Amino acid sequence: xxxxxxxxxxxxxxxxxxxxxxxxxxxxxxxxxxxxxxxxxxxxxxxxxxxxxxxxxxxxxxxxxxxxxxxxxxxxxxxxxxxxxxxxxxxxxxxxxxxxxxxxxxxxxxxxxxxxxxxxxxxxxxxxxxxxxxxxxxxxxxxxxxxxxxxxxxxxxxxxxxxxxxxxxxxxxxxxxxxxxxxxxxxxxxxxxxxxxxxxxxxxxxxxxxxxxxxxxxxxxxxxxxxxxxxxxxxxxxxxxxxxxxxxxxxxxxxxxxxxxxxxxxxxxxxxxxxxxxxxxxxxxxxxxxxxxxxxxxxxxxxxxxxxxxxxxxxxxxxxxxxxxxxxxxxxxxxxxxxxxxxxxxxxxxxxxxxxxxxxxxxxxxxxxxxxxxxxxxxxxxxxxxxxxxxxxxxxxx
Amino acid sequence: xxxxxxxxxxxxxxxxxxxxxxxxxxxxxxxxxxxxxxxxxxxxxxxxxxxxxxxxxxxxxxxxxxxxxxxxxxxxxxxxxxxxxxxxxxxxxxxxxxxxxxxxxxxxxxxxxxxxxxxxxxxxxxxxxxxxxxxxxxxxxxxxxxxxxxxxxxxxxxxxxxxxxxxxxxxxxxxxxxxxxxxxxxxxxxxxxxxxxxxxxxxxxxxxxxxxxxxxxxxxxxxxxxxxxxxxxxxxxxxxxxxxxxxxxxxxxxxxxxxxxxxxxxxxxxxxxxxxxxxxxxxxxxxxxxxxxxxxxxxxxxxxxxxxxxxxxxxxxxxxxxxxxxxxxxxxxxxxxxxxxxxxxxxxxxxxxxxxxxxxxxxxxxxxxxxxxxxxxxxxxxxxxxxxxxxxxxxxxx
Numbered sequence: 001x002x003x004x005x006x007x008x009x010x011x012x013x014x015x016x017x018x019x020x021x022x023x024x025x026x027x028x029x030x031x032x033x034x035x036x037x038x039x040x041x042x043x044x045x046x047x048x049x050x051x052x053x054x055x056x057x058x059x060x061x062x063x064x065x066x067x068x069x070x071x072x073x074x075x076x077x078x079x080x081x082x083x084x085x086x087x088x089x090x091x092x093x094x095x096x097x098x099x100x101x102x103x104x105x106x107x108x109x110x111x112x113x114x115x116x117x118x119x120x121x122x123x124x125x126x127x128x129x130x131x132x133x134x135x136x137x138x139x140x141x142x143x144x145x146x147x148x149x150x151x152x153x154x155x156x157x158x159x160x161x162x163x164x165x166x167x168x169x170x171x172x173x174x175x176x177x178x179x180x181x182x183x184x185x186x187x188x189x190x191x192x193x194x195x196x197x198x199x200x201x202x203x204x205x206x207x208x209x210x211x212x213x214x215x216x217x218x219x220x221x222x223x224x225x226x227x228x229x230x231x232x233x234x235x236x237x238x239x240x241x242x243x244x245x246x247x248x249x250x251x252x253x254x255x256x257x258x259x260x261x262x263x264x265x266x267x268x269x270x271x272x273x274x275x276x277x278x279x280x281x282x283x284x285x286x287x288x289x290x291x292x293x294x295x296x297x298x299x300x301x302x303x304x305x306x307x308x309x310x311x312x313x314x315x316x317x318x319x320x321x322x323x324x325x326x327x328x329x330x331x332x333x334x335x336x337x338x339x340x341x342x343x344x345x346x347x348x349x350x351x352x353x354x355x356x357x358x359x360x361x362x363x364x365x366x367x368x369x370x371x372x373x374x375x376x377x378x379x380x381x382x383x384x385x386x387x388x389x390x391x392x393x394x395x396x397x398x
Numbered sequence: 399x400x401x402x403x404x405x406x407x408x409x410x411x412x413x414x415x416x417x418x419x420x421x422x423x424x425x426x427x428x429x430x431x432x433x434x435x436x437x438x439x440x441x442x443x444x445x446x447x448x449x450x451x452x453x454x455x456x457x458x459x460x461x462x463x464x465x466x467x468x469x470x471x472x473x474x475x476x477x478x479x480x481x482x483x484x485x486x487x488x489x490x491x492x493x494x495x496x497x498x499x500x501x502x503x504x505x506x507x508x509x510x511x512x513x514x515x516x517x518x519x520x521x522x523x524x525x526x527x528x529x530x531x532x533x534x535x536x537x538x539x540x541x542x543x544x545x546x547x548x549x550x551x552x553x554x555x556x557x558x559x560x561x562x563x564x565x566x567x568x569x570x571x572x573x574x575x576x577x578x579x580x581x582x583x584x585x586x587x588x589x590x591x592x593x594x595x596x597x598x599x600x601x602x603x604x605x606x607x608x609x610x611x612x613x614x615x616x617x618x619x620x621x622x623x624x625x626x627x628x629x630x631x632x633x634x635x636x637x638x639x640x641x642x643x644x645x646x647x648x649x650x651x652x653x654x655x656x657x658x659x660x661x662x663x664x665x666x667x668x669x670x671x672x673x674x675x676x677x678x679x680x681x682x683x684x685x686x687x688x689x690x691x692x693x694x695x696x697x698x699x700x701x702x703x704x705x706x707x708x709x710x711x712x713x714x715x716x717x718x719x720x721x722x723x724x725x726x727x728x729x730x731x732x733x734x735x736x737x738x739x740x741x742x743x744x745x746x747x748x749x750x751x752x753x754x755x756x757x758x759x760x761x762x763x764x765x766x767x768x769x770x771x772x773x774x775x776x777x778x779x780x781x782x783x784x785x786x787x788x789x790x791x792x793x794x795x796x
Contacts, residue, residue, distance in 0.1 A: 068764045074723040249647070274672040275720035303722040304770045305713070315703070322673035324701040325472040366466045372702045 002384035005035045006359060009043030011351045012330075012367050019048060021357030021384035028353055041386065043361055046378055047370055049333065050349035051113030051358025052310035053340035056208075056241050056269040056294025059100035059117040059136065059146070060129040061085070064299055065397075066092065071304060078184065078212065082154055085301045086124055096132025098398050103298065104136055105397045107308035108144050110374075111360035113382040115144055116208070116269075116294070116344055118151035118178050118241075121169050123161045130169050143387045143395055147344065149208045151178035156195055157186040163195050170203040176239075179209035182221050189224050197228045200237070206345070208239040208269070214277060218245025219257055229264050236265040236345070241294075243268050246284075247277025254283070262287040267343040271296045272313070272320035281321045281331065292343035293317055293335045310336040311362070312374040329368045357384040400782035403433045404757060407441030409749045410728075410765050417446060419755030422781035426751055439784065441759055444776055445768055447731065448747035449511030449756025450708035451738035454606075454639050454667040454692025457498035457515040457534065457544070458527040459483070462697055463795075464490065469702060476582065476610065480552055483699045484522055494530025496796050501696065502534055503795040505706035506542050508772075509758035511780040513542055514606070514667075514692070514742055516549035516576050516639075519567050521559045528567050541785045541793055545742065547606045549576035554593055555584040561593050568601040574637075577607035580619050587622050595626045598635070604743070606637040606667070612675060616643025617655055627662050634663040634743070639692075641666050644682075645675025652681070660685040665741040669694045670711070670718035679719045679729065690741035691715055691733045708734040709760070710772040727766045755782040 006019040011029060018033040019026060063069045073084045088094075100117070107115060119130045130148060137146035150169035156162050156179070170177060177200045182192035200207050207229075213221050222245060229238045240261075246254055246268070261268070267290045268279050284291055293313050298306025317323070317332040331339075338349040341356075349358050361379040364370030380388035387394060404417040409427060416431040417424060461467050471482045486492075498515070505513060517528045528546060535544035548567035554560050554577070568575060577594040580587035598605050605627075611619050620643060627636045638659075644652055644666070659666070665688045666677050682689055691711050696704025715721070715730040729737075736747040739754075747756050759777040762768030778786035785792060 068767055070764075071723045072725075074726065075720045272672075274670075274714070274718045299770075304724070304727065304766050305717060307771065316672070319703060320672045322473045325469045326702070327470075328472065329702060366468075368702050369466055372697075373705065 003038045004357070004381060004384040004386070005033060005038045005040045006043050006048070006381065007040060009046055009048040009361060011048055016045065019359060021359070021381070024357050024383035026353050026355050026357050029351060041379060046361040047364050047367060048351060049360050049362060049367060049370070050337040050351060051356070051360055051380070051382060052111040052337050053114045053292065053344070053349060054107055054112055054294050054308070054310050055116050055292030055340040055344050056271065056296060057103070057115060057117050058119070058297040058300070059103045059115065059133050060096040060119050061297045061300040061302070062099050062103040063094070063301070064099065064102040064106060069301060071301070073301070075303070081302055086122065086154060088301045089125065096129040097135045100133045100136040101139070102397045103308065104140055104144055104146060105393045105395060107310070108380060109377070109388045109391050109393050110307070110309040110311065111377045111380050112308065112310055113144055113349070113358040113380070114341055114344070114346060116147045116149065118149040118208070118210070119174070120153040121150050121162065121165050122152065122154040123159050123165065126165060127169055127172065130172060130174060134173060140395065142385050143382060143393070147175045149176040149178040150174040151210070152180055155180070155185045157188045157191040166199055167202070170199055170205060176206045176208045177203070179207065181211060181213050182224065183217055184213050189221055193224050193228055197232060200234070201232060206234070206237040206239065208241055210241050212242050212244055214244050215248050218243070219253060222257060226260055226264055226266065229266065238264065239267040239269055239343070241269040243270070243279045244277050246279035258283060258287045258289060262289050265290070267292065269294055269343065272317040274320060278320060281317065281323070281335065285331070290339065290343040291335050292340035309374055311371060314371045315374060318371065326366070326368045329371055333367065333371050358382050401436045402755070402779060402782040402784070403431060403436045403438045404441050404446065404759070404779065405438060407444055407446040407759060409446055414443065417757060419757070419779070419782035422755050424751050424753045424755050427749065439777060444759040445762050445765060446749060447758050447760060447765060447768070448735040448749060449754070449758055449778070449780060450509040450735050451512045451690065451742070451747060452505055452510055452692050452706070452708050453514050453690030453738040453742050454669065454694060455501070455513060455515050456517070456695040456698070457501045457513070457531050458494040458517050459695045459698040459700070460497050460501040461492070461699070462497065462500040462504060467699060469699070471699070473701070479700055484520065484552060486699045487523065494527040495533045498531045498534040499537070500795045501706060502538055502542055502544060503791045503793060505708070506778060507775070507786045507789050507791050508705070508707040508709065509760070509775045509778050510706065510708055511542055511747070511756040511778070512739055512742070512744060514545045514547065516547040516606070516608070517572070518551040519548050519560065519563050520550065520552040521557050521563065524563060525567055525570065528570060528572060532571060538793065540783050541780060541791070545573045547574040547576040548572040549608070550578055553578070553583045555586045555589040564597055565600070568597055568603060574604045574606045575601070577605065579609060579611050580622065581615055582611050587619055591622050591626055595630060598632070599630060604635040604637065605632070606639055608639050610640050610642055612642050613646045616641070617651060620655060624658055624662055624664065627664065636662065637665040637667055637741070639667040641668070641677045642675045644677035656681060656685045656687060660687050663688070665690065667692055667741065670715040672718060676718060679715065679721070679733065683729070688737065688741040689733050690738035707772055709769060712769045713772060716769065724764070724766045727769055731765065731769050756780050
């Protein structure tokens with residue numbers, strides 16, 4: 001936890017001011033702050049926005065730094081993509097620590113200060129991926145906060161031994177219990193959900209479950225999730241990632257589900273996908289549901305896209321939700337920053353005293369312009385600690 | 399029309415070769431070409447791709463170069479956005495020539511060599527926008543080929559005098575007759591379509607009509623368009639832009655319509671929008687329908703998004719259509735280059751002898767990597783003429 005005085009920045013679209021960070025948190029925002037003995041950075045009139053938050057990614061999957069991976073598998077079948085990934089990981093000898101360092105630092109270079117990473121737990125890779133990502137989290141503790149979700153990517157009930165590995169993962173220190181399409185992958189929604197909620201109860205942790213299932217099937221799985229959240233008193237402790245079914249056309253059904261999600265304070269993480277239905281920001285906002293966003297896996301066996309940039313993701317959130325007004329685009333940014341942190345049950349990143357000292361300086365005429373151009377990040381600060389300058393992290397990637 | 403030898407490039411993902419452009423067209427692609435007296439550019443081992451094609455944009459609308467336009471109108475109502483734009487154009491005193499120069503050169507800087515621009519024709523602006531864009535087309539004749547579509551943005555039947563202006567626009571030299579949501583805006587599909595097809599017949603030109611109408615309404619308008627195309631023998635001369643209705647869920651209806659579109663060789667232009675249904679590349683490809691892509695308006699009163707980059711648009715086409723395999727992403731690029739040109743009834747841009755001498759050199763390990771990172775354009779060549787280096791056009795924007 002460090003102290004830092006950032007001079008002469010524009011606070012979002014506001015007037016010029018200085019930002020004083022003391023012991024990792026924003027202590028004061030005002031013009032002409034005097035703070036003897038505190039290190040100073042000149043903001044040069046740039047725009048200051050809160051640290052960016054990737055609330056849904058997979059740090060253990062990226063192939064950054066490897067020769068180009070030619071994808072011949074495509075997106076036809078979820079199970080085939082999962083199997084292809086397990087096979088490629090073995091064949092290439094991917095090191096989850098090295099890959100997660102590369103991925104996390106790419107995110108930091110673009111203003112990331114907080115990441116939630118799902119990490120594959122399966123009977124082939126065992127706990128290796130989690131060990132690697134936890135090693136990265138420890139090494140980068142001053143650079144970016146990394147939360148881990150033990151994620152049964154290859155299925156839980158259909159692969160004997162996975163539940164035990166998940167239990168070990170939680171004992172090792174994973175922050176949340178993950179899950180995946182209880183109907184679609186395991187074909188045993190009761191077994192899947194009883195297992196992951198059992199683990200959450202045993203270890204006293206929250207849940208973040210991937211739910212790609214669409215339409216009525218997705219709503220059915222969602223109901224089963226909410227039944228358990230309610231029975232176990234897990235209000236505010238359950239997150240549903242993707243939640244494609246909330247984008248289905250039958251709005252009566254969706255709206256009723258949103259009301260129930262809100263009542264249990266379930267959080268929704270989205271990538272603002274373009275090729276599938278998706279939870280709609282304005283509809284969720286109308287119910288006060290907390291929303292985070294994430295880049296999901298980047299440059300991996302699943303597809304070639306992605307770069308760790310949560311400012312570009314804010315643009316995608318804006319485009320996906322048809323957000324055209326400046327105030328709306330700012331909400332898209334918030335989902336990729338303070339709002340995302342809140343959805344992760346972390347302190348809200350914001351340009352105000354008391355908030356974490358996570359600040360990003362970007363070029364641009366206005367904040368909205370910075371979002372739509374995903375403008376260069378000139379300085380990234382995490383807890384008062386400078387982590388990147390001009391798109392380069394101070395810690396070098398392996 | 400110029401000659402140029404580009405040495406040492408990788409042809410798409412292929413081996414190193416030289417490209418000889420003679421009199422504006424690719425004459426030869428081979429290693430170690432000897433062409434005495436021809437100007438030489440060193441390609442430095444970069445990837446050579448065909449010139450990029452923006453087949454649907456609005457050069458007269460952008461606010462590039464103006465102070466930030468704060469959008470308070472949003473995307474709730476098409477008519478309100480249209481009215482707001484007309485009012486803002488007047489209030490700001492937008493000069494269509496200056497704005498279209500800025501916009502076109504932004505596109506060129508990112509590898510654009512061919513643009514189709516819709517240009518507003520209405521009873522307030524008259525023919526001013528078309529005059530401005532045509533002046534730009536003439537000034538930039540060596541830099542980028544610009545085609546114009548006389549576009550009744552504010553409605554045709556609902557604004558007396560517009561049809562006469564459209565007639566004058568065609569007489570002035572607009573390349574195509576435009577149209578807009580015959581049901582949704584004019585509320586008179588018969589009147590609207592009879593008018594624009596009448597103009598096309600009178601002036602011997604093709605049609606490119608905006609069709610945002612969704613679902614059955616869109617299919618109904620599409621049927622009325624095709625009835626007229628068929629009756630007038632306009633096979634290959636009609637383009638439908640956006641065509642959101644082709645993304646509707648009822649695939650039986652869509653597939654039957656695709657068969658009819660294919661039979662009349664109707665071309666489809668898409669922006670690969672993320673917040674609305676859209677024509678799906680693989681479905682259209684299955685019918686052999688020609689597809690082009692466009693950035694649509696950029697940085698205007700409609701919204702803050704867009705930058706003129708058709709390589710980024712190729713990424714959007716890939717994301718929108720869930721294209722993950724390398725071969726699929728290359729098809730997305732083709733839609734934004736050679737395929738788009740073909741959809742415009744222009745010679746296909748391609749890396750082969752006989753094709754136009756439109757070449758872009760990009761950084762990257764592979765073509766797909768260049769698409770997904772929209773990698774820097776190091777050199778842009780149009781008809782053998784160097785138009786941009788390192789993201790800067792040689793002609794300066796006003």
